[in-house]
Amino acid sequence: MIVEQGLNGLQFGLMLFLLAAGLTLVFGIMDMINLAHGSLYMLGAFVAAALVQATGSFAAGVLLAIPATGVLGMLLEVSLFRKLYQRDHLSQVLATFALILIANEAVRLVWGSDAALPMPQALSGPVELLPGLYYPAYRLLIIAVGLLVAVFLFLLINKTKIGMLVRAGASNREMALAMGVNIKTLFTVVFGVGAALCAVAGALLAPLLAVQVGMGENILILAFVVIVIGGIGSVRGAFVGAVLVGMVDTVGRAFLPILFGAFLPPQFASAAGPAIASVSIYLLMAVVLFVRPQGLFPARG
Amino acid sequence: MKIQALAACAALALAFNAQAADKVKIGFVSTLSGPSAALGVDIRDGFQLAVKMNGGKLGGLPAEVIVSDDQFKPDVGRQLAEKAVKLDKVNFLTGYVFSNIMLASIPVAFENKTIYVSPNAAPSPLAGKQCHPLFFAASWPNDAYHEAAGQHATTKGYKNVYLIAPNYQAGKDSLAGFKRFFKGNIAAEVYTKLGQLDYSVELAQVRASKADAVYIFLPGGMGINFIKQFVAAGLSKDMQLITPGFSSDQDVIRPVGDALLGTFDTAHWALDLDNAANRKFVAAFEKEYGRLPSLFASQGYDTALLIDAAVRDVKGKVEDTEAVRRALRAAKFESVRGPFKFNKNQYPVQNYYLRVVAKDNKGRIVNKTMGTIFKDHGDAYVQDCAMK
Numbered sequence: 107m108i109v110e111q112g113l114n115g116l117q118f119g120l121m122l123f124l125l126a127a128g129l130t131l132v133f134g135i136m137d138m139i140n141l142a143h144g145s146l147y148m149l150g151a152f153v154a155a156a157l158v159q160a161t162g163s164f165a166a167g168v169l170l171a172i173p174a175t176g177v178l179g180m181l182l183e184v185s186l187f188r189k190l191y192q193r194d195h196l197s198q199v200l201a202t203f204a205l206i207l208i209a210n211e212a213v214r215l216v217w218g219s220d221a222a223l224p225m226p227q228a229l230s231g232p233v234e235l236l237p238g239l240y241y242p243a244y245r246l247l248i249i250a251v252g253l254l255v256a257v258f259l260f261l262l263i264n265k266t267k268i269g270m271l272v273r274a275g276a277s278n279r280e281m282a283l284a285m286g287v288n289i290k291t292l293f294t295v296v297f298g299v300g301a302a303l304c305a306v307a308g309a310l311l312a313p314l315l316a317v318q319v320g321m322g323e324n325i326l327i328l329a330f331v332v333i334v335i336g337g338i339g340s341v342r343g344a345f346v347g348a349v350l351v352g353m354v355d356t357v358g359r360a361f362l363p364i365l366f367g368a369f370l371p372p373q374f375a376s377a378a379g380p381a382i383a384s385v386s387i388y389l390l391m392a393v394v395l396f397v398r399p400q401g402l403f404p405a406r407g
Numbered sequence: 408m409k410i411q412a413l414a415a416c417a418a419l420a421l422a423f424n425a426q427a428a429d430k431v432k433i434g435f436v437s438t439l440s441g442p443s444a445a446l447g448v449d450i451r452d453g454f455q456l457a458v459k460m461n462g463g464k465l466g467g468l469p470a471e472v473i474v475s476d477d478q479f480k481p482d483v484g485r486q487l488a489e490k491a492v493k494l495d496k497v498n499f500l501t502g503y504v505f506s507n508i509m510l511a512s513i514p515v516a517f518e519n520k521t522i523y524v525s526p527n528a529a530p531s532p533l534a535g536k537q538c539h540p541l542f543f544a545a546s547w548p549n550d551a552y553h554e555a556a557g558q559h560a561t562t563k564g565y566k567n568v569y570l571i572a573p574n575y576q577a578g579k580d581s582l583a584g585f586k587r588f589f590k591g592n593i594a595a596e597v598y599t600k601l602g603q604l605d606y607s608v609e610l611a612q613v614r615a616s617k618a619d620a621v622y623i624f625l626p627g628g629m630g631i632n633f634i635k636q637f638v639a640a641g642l643s644k645d646m647q648l649i650t651p652g653f654s655s656d657q658d659v660i661r662p663v664g665d666a667l668l669g670t671f672d673t674a675h676w677a678l679d680l681d682n683a684a685n686r687k688f689v690a691a692f693e694k695e696y697g698r699l700p701s702l703f704a705s706q707g708y709d710t711a712l713l714i715d716a717a718v719r720d721v722k723g724k725v726e727d728t729e730a731v732r733r734a735l736r737a738a739k740f741e742s743v744r745g746p747f748k749f750n751k752n753q754y755p756v757q758n759y760y761l762r763v764v765a766k767d768n769k770g771r772i773v774n775k776t777m778g779t780i781f782k783d784h785g786d787a788y789v790q791d792c793a794m795k
Binding site: 107110111114117118214218219220222224225230231232240241242243244245314315316318319320356359360363384 | 440441444597600604605607608609611612614615628632635636638639640641662
């Protein structure tokens with residue numbers, strides 16, 4: 107059971123990472139609070155659902171949805187976000203909050219309030235990992251994709267020219283600008299990558315959860331917790347933070363009620379367990395902020 | 408002379424007051440969007456089917472049904488109740504699927520002397536101490552399915568049962584109901600967040616518990632996700648899944664499909680219940696909407712029939728709340744569930760059946776009735792209700 111719960115935590119954490127990676131880059135490099143990041147996740151899921159239906163193939167639909175959402179993100183960046191970089195955080199929060207509401211209603215108009223994205227039949231059963239250890243095949247796929255994306259991002263940021271520019275932008279924006287980095291294009295590309303990562307998460311989680319209006323808001327809060335824990339602007343921090351949050355949430359839900367059950371009367375334990383479990387990640391955030399106010403891996407020294 | 412004329416006028420006015428209204432207005436607020444929308448949609452469709460089959464009338468009066476969507480949010484539900492009761496001045500309020508939304512909304516109706524007829528949610532507090540003269544449950548008391556499931560698990564001889572429900576009033580009621588009639592051991596009693604859609608953590612624990620049966624109370628999208636994930640995790644091979652009727656009814660069968668085959672559930676109604684009213688309802692529903700009706704559809708249909716009978720019995724004088732109440736209590740309608748009457752707390756006394764999900768002779772996946780678990784079953788709270 108411990109292995110299984112570990113995999114559950116990893117799967118949840120990796121999906122959070124996909125969201126947090128885009129968010130942390132936008133926040134770190136452009137100094138822009140984007141509350142509408144969750145809306146891109148929702149858009150990604152809806153686009154994927156529509157494309158899967160249109161193409162009749164799960165893989166094709168999801169693979170097409172990723173660049174489609176990326177382009178959508180870039181269009182948003184060029185048309186709207188660009189104008190917000192110079193404003194203070196309050197204006198950004200207000201504008202992107204408005205964007206959440208607009209995106210929700212727009213999706214409701216185009217697709218209705220929910221859409222169906224069924225799990226591919228081949229992956230709907232369990233896989234025997236070790237003798238006696240069964241794990242749903244689809245969740246394994248999510249873990250594999252999450253790890254692949256993490257490796258890809260690591261290489262992109264640490265080994266390529268774009269990555270170098272991104273790192274430069276994250277650690278000192280003015281200096282990067284002064285050295286002649288084309289910040290405008292860079293921002294658009296980063297935003298597009300962030301949106302594409304949202305689409306990966308949205309499309310992959312859709313068959314497990316549900317494609318519905320408002321799905322992005324709850325998970326956005328967790329993504330913010332992740333980047334605060336990991337350190338703003340750091341993709342490595344987002345990875346560690348996301349896996350940490352995923353694990354703490356899973357372990358909290360799995361083992362806290364058992365722990366409480368061991369030394370508290372049952373009716374109290376069954377009430378306290380879930381309650382404490384649901385705040386456990388915020389406790390984690392509080393502890394991290396207390397010990398390292400900059401987060402675990404701050405991008406700016 | 409003048410005084411006589413005035414008196415005549417007054418008498419005329421009085422007579423006019425007591426005359427039948429020219430139409431009956433129904434405020435129908437329900438969850439029509441989001442992962443649990445199928446429930447509200449089925450209740451609405453069942454309700455409107457009954458009105459349509461009645462020639463657009465309820466109790467002989469033209470019926471105006473004002474439908475609105477609470478979006479699964481208690482605050483929205485309450486706003487819509489305010490609109491229905493104060494602005495639209497409806498004669499009856501109905502529709503809510505979820506007890507938490509209903510409980511937030513119906514005080515508005517009570518304060519304005521509007522009767523609420525529940526097509527679904529029937530929480531235990533309103534059956535006992537807080538029973539209310541203006542509240543009627545045309546569905547089933549919250550605990551009833553769970554009591555029947557507990558009784559079934561006892562009869563079947565399950566030793567170790569794992570229980571899961573969301574952490575809210577109806578969730579706690581439901582597991583309490585199961586335990587009231589289950590004599591075996593409870594492997595664990597787990598409360599999850601309301602609206603939770605990923606059950607990986609809980610399923611790993613279910614597997615580790617080695618229970619011989621799992622009982623879930625997870626209405627709407629929660630149950631659909633749980634059952635899909637339960638099967639994906641390979642647990643259906645080792646454990647018997649028992650659910651309350653609504654977790655494996657027609658609205659769940661549509662998205663989940665074959666994975667549900669062999670699931671046992673309990674309900675007050677079934678597609679194949681053999682009575683004239685039900686045969687008529689099932690045939691008409693399928694013809695109108697091109698799908699098989701769910702429990703919820705049957706509840707919506709029955710709610711409309713109940714209101715229809717009451718309006719007819721008061722001869723259309725829907726303004727006379729007290730008379731309408733008495734007529735509702737008498738419940739002179741032919742329910743698709745068979746025998747039906749109200750207890751003194753205005754909750755139903757009726758039968759509960761054991762059903763199994765199987766293929767019918769046309770190859771469709773449906774619920775088949777396996778037997779009767781309880782006959783003329785009421786609820787455990789009625790003695791706390793002070794109403795006569």
